[in-house]
Amino acid sequence: MRLSPFRYALALTVVVAFVLATGLVAAQQAPPSWKQGQPKEMESSTLSPIAQPPAPKAPGEIPVDKIKVPSGFKVELWASGINNARVMTWGDRGTLFVSSRVAGNVYAVTDKGGSREVKTIAKGLNLPNGVAFKDGTLYIAEIHRITKMEGIEGKLDSPPEMKVVYETLPKDAPHGWKYLAFGPDGKLYFNIGAPCNICIPPDTHANISRVNPDGTGFEYWAHGVRNSVGFDWHPVTKELYFTTHGRDWLGEDVPSDRLDVAPKKGLHFGYPYCHQGDIPDPQFHSGRACGEFAAPLIKTGPHVAGNGVEFYTGSMFPPEYRNRMFLAQRGSWNRSQKIGFRVMMVTLRQGDVPRYEPFAEGWLQGDQVWGRPVYTRQMKDGSLLISDDYAGAIYRVTYGR
Amino acid sequence: MPLARALTDIRSPLAPRFARWATAVAVSLAVLAPRPVPALAADLEAGRRKAVACAACHGLDGNSTNPTVPSIAGQVGIYLHWQLLLYRDKRRVDPQMAPIAAALSESDMADLAAFFAAQRPAPPAAGPPDPARAETGQRLAATYHCDDCHGRDFAGREYAPRLRGLSREYLVAQMRGFKARTRGDLDGAMTQAAQPVADADIEPLADYIGSIK
Numbered sequence: 001m002r003l004s005p006f007r008y009a010l011a012l013t014v015v016v017a018f019v020l021a022t023g024l025v026a027a028q029q030a031p032p033s034w035k036q037g038q039p040k041e042m043e044s045s046t047l048s049p050i051a052q053p054p055a056p057k058a059p060g061e062i063p064v065d066k067i068k069v070p071s072g073f074k075v076e077l078w079a080s081g082i083n084n085a086r087v088m089t090w091g092d093r094g095t096l097f098v099s100s101r102v103a104g105n106v107y108a109v110t111d112k113g114g115s116r117e118v119k120t121i122a123k124g125l126n127l128p129n130g131v132a133f134k135d136g137t138l139y140i141a142e143i144h145r146i147t148k149m150e151g152i153e154g155k156l157d158s159p160p161e162m163k164v165v166y167e168t169l170p171k172d173a174p175h176g177w178k179y180l181a182f183g184p185d186g187k188l189y190f191n192i193g194a195p196c197n198i199c200i201p202p203d204t205h206a207n208i209s210r211v212n213p214d215g216t217g218f219e220y221w222a223h224g225v226r227n228s229v230g231f232d233w234h235p236v237t238k239e240l241y242f243t244t245h246g247r248d249w250l251g252e253d254v255p256s257d258r259l260d261v262a263p264k265k266g267l268h269f270g271y272p273y274c275h276q277g278d279i280p281d282p283q284f285h286s287g288r289a290c291g292e293f294a295a296p297l298i299k300t301g302p303h304v305a306g307n308g309v310e311f312y313t314g315s316m317f318p319p320e321y322r323n324r325m326f327l328a329q330r331g332s333w334n335r336s337q338k339i340g341f342r343v344m345m346v347t348l349r350q351g352d353v354p355r356y357e358p359f360a361e362g363w364l365q366g367d368q369v370w371g372r373p374v375y376t377r378q379m380k381d382g383s384l385l386i387s388d389d390y391a392g393a394i395y396r397v398t399y400g401r
Numbered sequence: 402m403p404l405a406r407a408l409t410d411i412r413s414p415l416a417p418r419f420a421r422w423a424t425a426v427a428v429s430l431a432v433l434a435p436r437p438v439p440a441l442a443a444d445l446e447a448g449r450r451k452a453v454a455c456a457a458c459h460g461l462d463g464n465s466t467n468p469t470v471p472s473i474a475g476q477v478g479i480y481l482h483w484q485l486l487l488y489r490d491k492r493r494v495d496p497q498m499a500p501i502a503a504a505l506s507e508s509d510m511a512d513l514a515a516f517f518a519a520q521r522p523a524p525p526a527a528g529p530p531d532p533a534r535a536e537t538g539q540r541l542a543a544t545y546h547c548d549d550c551h552g553r554d555f556a557g558r559e560y561a562p563r564l565r566g567l568s569r570e571y572l573v574a575q576m577r578g579f580k581a582r583t584r585g586d587l588d589g590a591m592t593q594a595a596q597p598v599a600d601a602d603i604e605p606l607a608d609y610i611g612s613i614k
Contacts, residue, residue, distance in 0.1 A: 031546045032594060048550075051559035052587075054482035055511055102483075102587045104490060124490040127588065143589070173589025 033174035037198040037283070038249040049333045050369065052102050056083045056392020063370060066362040069397060072318070075360065078385060078396035079116040082107055085387045085394060087179065087308070088377035089133045091153045096377070097121075097138055099131040101177055101389065106131060106140055108156045109394070116394075121152065121159040127173075129229065130180025130190055134213065141190050143176035144169050146211070166215040170195070170204055175227040184238045188213055193227035198247045198272055200284060206271050208242065208262070224268040224293060225260075230309040230375065234348075235323055239263040241297070243306030243327060246275055248334040255279050256299035257306050259327065259346065267294045298356050303332035304340035308375030314382025317399045323348070326359060328373045328386065338364055343373050343386060360386065360397065443478075444508075448516025451509055455517075458497070464523040468568035478518030480562040483587050485510040493585040522566045530608040538609025541602050547610075550594070555610055561591075565613040572607035 030036065034049055059080045067075045084103035088096055096109040106122040122128070122140065130141030138149045145167035149160050165188075170176065175193025183189050187210040194206040208222040208231070221240070231242035240262045246255040255275035262269075270277065270293035272284040277295035280288070300306050308328040312321050324347050331340035342361035348354050363371040372390035379385060384397040452461070455473075459465050463474030473481055487493035488502035489510075505513070529535065542548060550561040557563030564572065578584030579595035580603075586592055598606070 030597070032549050032590065034590075035546070035549050048558070048560050051479050054479055054486060054514070055507060103486075104492060124492050173593050176589070 033196045034248070036196050036249075037247060042249060047334055047336070050331075050372075050390075052084060053390060053392075054083075056081050056085075062391050062393055064395065066365060066370070067360055067395065068362045069360050072399055074398050076396050076398070077393060079109055079118065079394040081392060082109070082118055082387075082394065083392045084389050085374075085392055086129055086389050087131050087375050088385055088387055088394070089131045089138075090377070090380075091133050091138070092136060093153045094380075095153050095156065096385070096394075097131050097133060097152075098387065098394070099129050099140070101127050101129045104128065106138075108152075110156070119156050121149070121156060122162065127177040129177040132180045132182050132188065134182055134186075137213075139165065139180060139188060139213070141178035141180035143173065143178070144171045146180065146188065146190070146215075148213075164215075165213065166211050166218065168218065170202075172205070177229070179229045179231060181231060182213075183210065183240070184233050186213070187211065187217075189221065189231065189240070191225065191228045193225075193229075194271060197249065198281065198284060200272060200286070208240075219265070221265050222260075222262040222267055222269060224271045224273075226271040230307045230328070232309045232311050232325070235311050235313050237263075241309055241311075241325065243300070243309055244269065244271075245305055246302070247272070247281070248303070250275070250279070250282075251302075252335050252337070253302045256296070256302055257304050258296035259298040259300050259306065259309070260294065261297050262294070268292070269294050269296075298346065298354055300327070300329070300344070300356070301339060303335045305330040305332060306340075306344075308387075310376045310378065312378065312384070314378050314384075316382025317384075320347075321345075326376045326384065328376055330372045330374050330389070331364065331369065338367055338369065340364075341369060341372060343376065363388070363390075443511040443515035445512070445516050445519060447508075448512035448514075451513055452516050454501070455513070459517075462520045463517040464520070465568075466526065468526075468570040469574070471568070471571050472522060472566055473517045474520035475522030475566070476518060476563050477557045477559060477561075478514045479559055480557070481517055482510050482514035485514065487585055487587065494583070522563070524614060525566045525568070525611055527569055527611050529612050534605050534608045535612060538605040538607070541606050542609060545594070545598055545602075545606075547594075547606070550590070555613055564610050567611060569604075569607045569611040572611055573603055576603045576607065 059077060062077055064075055064077045069075055082098055084100035085098050086101055087099040090096060098107040098109055104123055104125045105120050106128055108119045108121045110117050126142040126144060128140050128142045132139045136151055138152045140147050146165040147162040148165050149162055152159060172195035174195050178190040180190045189208060189210045191208050192205050194201040206225055207220045208225055208228055209220050211218045225244055228242040228244045231240055233240055242260055244258050246257045258276060260269055272281055273286055273288040274280050274290040274293055276299050278290050280290060306327055306329050310326050312324050324345050327344045327346055329340035329342055332338050341364035343359045345359040346354050346356050363373060371388040373386050374389045375387045377385045386395045458470045459473055463472060465472045485502050485505060488498045551564050552558040555564040575584055576595060579592050582592055
């Protein structure tokens with residue numbers, strides 16, 4: 001069929017008008033990312049993200065005795081006054097580097113025998129959640145770039161400049177903060193989260209990626225990952241295990257957050273089409289079947305917000321703890337009855353479903369939250385540090401002695 | 402513990418024992434009382450003394466009469482405290498607030514935030530805008546989901562600041578700043594929310610929000 005010039009112009013106008021209208025409406029009417037996907041019947045919900053306190057709690061305000069651990073274990077307050085303390089990573093010479101998220105700081109914590117000294121080595125950064133250390137150099141991941149500080153441990157009082165490692169990264173704030181870690185292959189792994197609660201993300205988002213420490217060789221490792229801000233590699237199999245926060249507003253008890261394993265490059269974990277391995281997204285399923293995607297290793301519970309993942313390789317804890325995984329859950333906001341706010345442990349078993357049980361809990365008392373465990377880090381002696389970004393503190397768990 | 406102290410002053414033979422009991426009750430009440438979230442360990446009275454340094458611009462009780470200086474009376478405490486940190490760390494840039502924030506200690510910030518958050522906000526100075534503009538502004542606020550974050554009637558909530566009572570000039574300046582990515586914020590949420598807002602919509606939005614009684 002040939003269109004007359006008039007009809008052609010008319011058709012073009014209609015198309016252009018439609019594109020403009022839908023484009024504009026979509027842009028103007030997108031609700032804030034935390035509220036995206038909220039169904040009509042939940043419109044009156046008063047749930048919203050828990051605000052981050054602007055200051056760390058004083059030691060006297062931190063009720064460490066409320067934290068329950070299995071018998072034989074003890075918990076102490078190891079360091080406090082670290083505003084918004086998040087990821088912990090060890091320097092070669094025993095400095096603990098600690099990141100923050102909204103506080104914009106990176107800290108260096110040094111052990112002074114009975115007490116800990118905290119120095120702020122960088123501030124004003126763009127949600128610098130990711131820190132990783134290798135060969136004398138500290139790597140820092142902000143939303144939009146990865147940088148490094150060389151020789152930092154000898155210069156805590158006058159930190160060296162931050163040199164850019166990689167900055168070809170999206171700048172979106174929602175789920176834009178990163179976990180950062182060195183894989184067994186010596187590459188830097190980090191997440192690029194979905195820029196929304198639920199949407200069809202651009203191809204560049206909703207993944208775990210990796211890059212060489214010199215900034216070359218960027219590639220995607222795993223796809224369909226809504227937002228993973230914690231991963232680790234199994235000490236024996238060297239496979240990558242990671243947590244993911246599931247979407248909000250689908251219900252109180254669905255979808256479950258997940259623990260996954262990505263033994264090879266290129267797997268797709270379902271987002272946004274399918275949640276928890278078996279729930280097609282009511283709006284964004286796009287006709288895809290859940291069976292097309294990698295299924296979760298464990299459904300860790302709705303809205304629990306699993307963050308840090310770490311395999312235990314020390315010898316202080318009883319022998320059955322070897323190669324067990326600790327999984328810190330920062331806790332829910334999108335659920336009327338709060339859940340999470342604890343450190344779980346996962347025991348992988350050959351040919352059997354993993355065992356999944358609490359290790360440390362008590363930051364949630366009734367429906368009152370006094371702390372939010374976010375990451376763990378093993379110490380040289382085999383004890384376990386747990387960071388709390390809400391109280392701005394680090395706890396130490398020991399066994400025996 | 403004013404209750405216990407007041408009771409100690411009662412001059413009667415029974416008073417000492419009663420006072421001891423009252424002190425014990427008051428102490429245990431203090432222990433049981435839910436701590437405000439977050440525990441800022443802030444001192445309101447210290448905040449009142451320190452607030453003298455802010456009076457010239459923000460007004461003694463935080464109700465500013467200068468349209469370029471925001472009212473901070475009754476503002477969300479967490480928000481005020483974070484803003485002072487943002488100014489100190491140069492994540493929010495302003496030539497007047499920079500030196501002020503640089504001179505504040507952590508506890509000054511906590512005390513000041515608590516003090517101003519506890520003050521009663523004065524009604525907005527601006528009279529009602531013309532009804533047509535207000536209606537446009539109200540419609541735009543709904544279109545852009547502004548109150549999803551800022552709370553019903555823009556009274557603020559823990560997660561986002563109170564907007565009602567802020568001057569039209571200040572609202573416009575901040576919105577332009579967020580849109581141009583020159584006004585720093587804590588987690589990027591407001592910068593993102595400002596991106597789709599059309600330039601022509603900023604003034605009607607400010608007219609409406611600035612006039613909510």
